[in-house]
Amino acid sequence: xxxxxxxxxxxxxxxxxxxxxxxxxxxxxxxxxxxxxxxxxxxxxxxxxxxxxxxxxxxxxxxxxxxxxxxxxxxxxxxxxxxxxxxxxxxxxxxxxxxxxxxxxxxxxxxxxxxxxxxxxxxxxxxxxxxxxxxxxxxxxxxxxxxxxxxxxxxxxxxxxxxxxxxxxxxxxxxxxxxxxxxxxxxxxxxxxxxxxxxxxxxxxx
Amino acid sequence: xxxxxxxxxxxxxxxxxxxxxxxxxxxxxxxxxxxxxxxxxxxxxxxxxxxxxxxxxxxxxxxxxxxxxxxxxxxxxxxxxxxxxxxxxxxxxxxxxxxxxxxxxxxxxxxxxxxxxxxxxxxxxxxxxxxxxxxxxxxxxxxxxxxxxxxxxxxxxxxxxxxxxxxxxxxxxxxxxxxxxxxxxxxxxxxxxxxxxxxxxxxxxxxxxxxxxxxxxxxxxxxxxxxxxx
Numbered sequence: 001x002x003x004x005x006x007x008x009x010x011x012x013x014x015x016x017x018x019x020x021x022x023x024x025x026x027x028x029x030x031x032x033x034x035x036x037x038x039x040x041x042x043x044x045x046x047x048x049x050x051x052x053x054x055x056x057x058x059x060x061x062x063x064x065x066x067x068x069x070x071x072x073x074x075x076x077x078x079x080x081x082x083x084x085x086x087x088x089x090x091x092x093x094x095x096x097x098x099x100x101x102x103x104x105x106x107x108x109x110x111x112x113x114x115x116x117x118x119x120x121x122x123x124x125x126x127x128x129x130x131x132x133x134x135x136x137x138x139x140x141x142x143x144x145x146x147x148x149x150x151x152x153x154x155x156x157x158x159x160x161x162x163x164x165x166x167x168x169x170x171x172x173x174x175x176x177x178x179x180x181x182x183x184x185x186x187x188x189x190x191x192x193x194x195x196x197x198x199x200x201x202x203x204x205x206x
Numbered sequence: 207x208x209x210x211x212x213x214x215x216x217x218x219x220x221x222x223x224x225x226x227x228x229x230x231x232x233x234x235x236x237x238x239x240x241x242x243x244x245x246x247x248x249x250x251x252x253x254x255x256x257x258x259x260x261x262x263x264x265x266x267x268x269x270x271x272x273x274x275x276x277x278x279x280x281x282x283x284x285x286x287x288x289x290x291x292x293x294x295x296x297x298x299x300x301x302x303x304x305x306x307x308x309x310x311x312x313x314x315x316x317x318x319x320x321x322x323x324x325x326x327x328x329x330x331x332x333x334x335x336x337x338x339x340x341x342x343x344x345x346x347x348x349x350x351x352x353x354x355x356x357x358x359x360x361x362x363x364x365x366x367x368x369x370x371x372x373x374x375x376x377x378x379x380x381x382x383x384x385x386x387x388x389x390x391x392x393x394x395x396x397x398x399x400x401x402x403x404x405x406x407x408x409x410x411x412x413x414x415x416x417x418x419x420x421x422x423x424x425x426x427x428x429x430x431x432x433x434x435x436x
Contacts, residue, residue, distance in 0.1 A: 023321075023400050027266040027410075029236050049236055049267040051276045053317045065267060083298075084358060125358035129299060129350040134363035136391035161399045165363065165391030165410045171232040172412065182236055183391065183410050188399045 024057045025186030026050065026094065028070040031104055031177035032166075035077045042087060044072040044181050045110035047102055048094065057191045058116070058151055062098065069095045069102050069110040070185070075121055087124040092141055092162075092185070093117065104174045117146040124162065135166040141185055152191060160187050233271040233378065235311070235413040237283045239263030240405040241392070242325045243290065247406040248351055248360060248394025253302045255292035259349070260326070261285035261409055262333045264319050265311075271417060272313075272339060272375060280317040282333040283413065284310045285388075288347050298354040307344035309368055309388065311375070311413070312336035324404030340415065341372035342386050349392060362392035362407070370415065378417045385416045 030046020048068040050056050060068055075090025097113025124139030143149060143157040164183030167173070172180040241261040247253050265281035268274050274281055288307035293300050314336025322329030347366035352358045368386035370376030379385030390411020395401065398408035 025238070025400070027236070027238055029267065051267055053264055053280045053319065054238065054266060084355070086357060123357070125361065127352055127358045127361050127363075129301075129352075129363055131301070131350065132348060132365050134348070134350055134365060134389075136361050136363040136393070138358060138361045138393060138397050161397065163361075163391055163393050163397065163408065163410060165389065165412070167389055167412075169389070169414075171414055172234065182412055184238060186399060190400065 022055055022190065023186075024055045024190040025184040026056055026070060027054060027184045029182045030070070030110075030180075031174050032072075032179040032181050034178040038077055038080060040077050042072065042075040042077065042090070043107070044075075045102070045104070045107050046070045046181060047110075055190075057187055058148055060096075066101065067096060067098050068116075069097070069113075071095065071110050072121065075124060083128055083130065085126040085128075087126065087139070088121065090121040090124070092119050092121055094146070104177070115146045116148040117143050118149075119143040119145075119157075119160075121162065122159075126166065133168060135168075135179075137164040137166055137181075137183070138162065156187060156189075156191055160185050232414045233269040233375070233417045235265050235268040235272065235281070235283075235415075236411075237263035237265045237281075237390075237413065238410050239283065239408075240321055240402060241285075241407040241409055242405045243407075248353075248362075249396065249406070251406070253290045253293040253300065255290060257290040258286075259288040259290065259304060259307075260330075261288075261407075262321065262325075262330065263409060263411065271378065274313050274339070278315065280314045280319060280336070281339065282312050282314065282319055282336070284312070284330075284333045285344075286310075288344065295353070298352055300351045300353045302349045302351075304344070304347040304349070304366075307347050307366070309340070309342045309344065309366075309386075309413075310334065310338060311340040311373065313339045321402045321405065323402050327404075338373045340370065340375035340386070340413075342368035342370045342376065344368055345384055351392065351394060360394045360397040362394065363390065364392050364409075364411070365389045375415050378415055382416060387414045388412065389414075 027049045028046040032044040047065045071093045075087045079086045094117040095113045103109045119141045122140040126137040139162040141160040162185045167180045239262045243259045244257045263283040288304035291303045293302035318332045320329040320332045345367045349364040351362035367384045370379035370385045393408045
């Protein structure tokens with residue numbers, strides 16, 4: 001009976017969420033090429049911009065915006081009713097590279113390096129509000145691979161929110177691109193480290 | 207002849223000093239955060255006439271011209287006193303115009319931002335501590351939300367024009383009206399995640415300030431005169 005009690009306690013401690021955590025997300029700012037017709041694909045290259053004080057879901061090192069990029073490829077346009085475009089099927093990657101600076105003049109400079117996270121975009125809705133250039137987008141990401149995927153528990157890899165503020169203002173648009181994408185991808189809840197504890201330490205608490 | 211020369215000099219001076227800023231003369235800040243409106247907003251809640259919208263954010267990146275030291279300084283954005291006109295339902299959209307409204311941007315050596323829960327709350331003071339970097343009055347602010355349809359319900363966007371009235375960056379405005387602009391995505395439930403209790407909207411936006419361009423030696427009267435001395 002006592003063993004059953006302790007086992008129950010141990011399971012509770014190891015699976016309990018941590019104390020209230022600060023918000024976490026990957027913030028990115030980049031440029032997109034949009035498709036001309038249904039069936040075409042959207043490509044987006046960006047740098048991760050958590051150089052401020054927002055924590056990233058995975059610890060990143062060094063000058064983040066110089067070292068980490070976020071890239072979306074093959075996001076296919078499925079429908080367009082003039083107000084809302086529906087996309088699906090794309091891939092999203094977070095890449096670490098401290099050798100080749102990302103350069104919007106050469107999209108390949110965003111994709112070289114080590115893919116630390118890779119996932120699929122389940123769906124993405126791009127909504128044009130029709131006034132004042134107001135456009136935003138929202139979708140869902142499942143992480144499926146990458147060199148650091150195992151740092152995220154399997155249950156925490158699914159249904160991350162992808163939210164984007166989209167602009168075509170000249171002030172934020174780089175020549176050759178169609179749209180500026182300023183957004184973030186984030187888990188439903190902050191990712192917490194596994195809480196390792198010894199049996200002895202756990203018993204001491206009782 | 208002398209009068210003609212002086213007239214040419216005067217015209218040249220006027221032309222040089224009124225050269226409009228080009229796209230490269232915007233200084234940019236990228237921020238993320240949360241917003242709330244008195245009485246709630248989104249997820250089935252309307253925006254009632256007189257409701258007041260408050261947006262709070264933390265800058266992720268900023269132009270070097272802001273003079274902020276990344277990592278050792280926190281930049282926070284506080285937008286307040288935006289009064290709703292009650293909004294208009296336009297098909298699948300709720301379109302809200304706000305009157306009034308102010309923006310204040312602070313740089314702070316203490317990285318202490320904390321949204322807390324159920325605003326307004328004491329934690330909001332962590333967005334208004336530090337040194338005032340930019341302060342402005344909104345001359346226009348609009349927020350649109352998608353409130354119906356099969357997809358994208360809860361997605362929105364906002365934009366506003368700003369007169370700079372204070373802070374270091376406002377000096378870059380050089381007194382020009384509508385010298386700043388903010389734009390962002392706005393996401394209410396069910397899209398918004400990690401939304402602290404009591405907040406209605408998640409935001410991801412940018413602030414652009416028209417940097418008055420130092421025109422250099424060619425902008426001085428003596429420099430212009432020198433053009434006519436050869």
